Amino acid sequence: MNRLVRSTTVALMFAAVSSTALLVAQQTQQQAPRPPQPPPTYEGAIANTWKALHNKILTMAKDTQFPDDKLGFKPHPDSRTVLDEYRHVTIGLEMTTAMMKGEPFDFAAREKADASKPKTRASVVTEMEAAIAASYPLVDTKASPRLIGWIDHQAEHYGKLVSNYRMVGIVPPISRTAGRGGF
Secondary structure, three states, X not given: OHHHHHHHHHHHHXXXXXXXXXXXXXXXXXXXXXXXXXOOOHHHHHHHHHHHHHHHHHHHHXXXXXXXXXXXXXXXXXXXXXXHHHHHHHHHHHHHHHHHHOOOOOHHHHHHHHOOOOOOHHHHHHHHHHHHHHHHHHHHHHOOOHXXXXXXXXXXXXXXXHHHHHHOOOOOHHHHOOOOOOO
């Protein structure tokens, strides 16, 4: 019996030491420093900014907390409606995609063609998603300083949309996100 107790004790001690060693190894592996990442390139920063900006605008276009009956809101008679701001951003995406492909783009004709399209959130979201799908791969491979002016322009539309949210008493999606401070 003494031998059985000793064998069991030794086996339990071995199991405890092995488990502790395994746990320490796992924690060390998790805490091990990761190899440094290469610094972002100028082109990569442009592409990331382009995508982040348009992802925020697409999130707003899809956001049903902004009611459909407010999509026709405009803060001044000379300004665009919320829905028209989304359409204008989409046309900008299409225009820059054509530019990156080296193709001509007739902004006035494209904007005129928009007049006959359905004026719904779903139609705007579908068109914006298609324009994004065409734009992002090109931006990843052909980002250039020319896009900085477009980022500036599209960011102005984003700012208008944020203001429109606030004017109708709704918190924009980016400000609802956890950890953003609710600003």
